Amino acid sequence: MTKPLGYYTNYTPGDNSYLEKxxxxxxxxxxxxxxREKLSILMILVSNISAQQxxxxxxxxYAVAREMTDHLSLRDQTGIMEAIVSQVIRGQNAEPVHHS
Structure with missing residues (x-):
């Protein structure tokens, strides 16, 4: 994160919010x-948001994700994370698959 927290969130300096803390x-x-701490926060936030979908x-x-951890370098895994986060933020999602 090269830009300050307020760039990505609704935080405004001096607002006495949790984000300020x-x-x-x-x-x-x-x-x-x-x-590692940043990745842990990311994992927890992703789990929370995913559970609400x-x-x-x-x-x-799950198999694809497991194969990614087995076959991709850490750099490529990080690139996949960045791509997915970008797509989720911008609303680029496939329609839900309905199995009969």
Whole structure:
């Protein structure tokens, strides 16, 4: 994250919000967190958001994800993460698959 927290969120400096507390503790670009800590937060937030989505997940998607961890470099795995986050933010999603 090269831009400050407020660029990505509704945080406004001086608003006394939870995000202000986080920024004060960990820096405006989370520079006081390790990569592992940032990834842990990402994992928890993704799990929470995913749990709130309608529909299920095809079993094959779990297999594809597992194969990605086995066959892709860490750099490519990070690239996949960036692509998916970008698509989720911009609303680029396939229609739900309905199995009969």
């Amino acid at each position: 986080v920024q004060e503790e960990y820096g405006s670009t989370f520079e006081k967190m390790t990569k 309608e529909g299920g997940v095809r079993g094959e998607i």
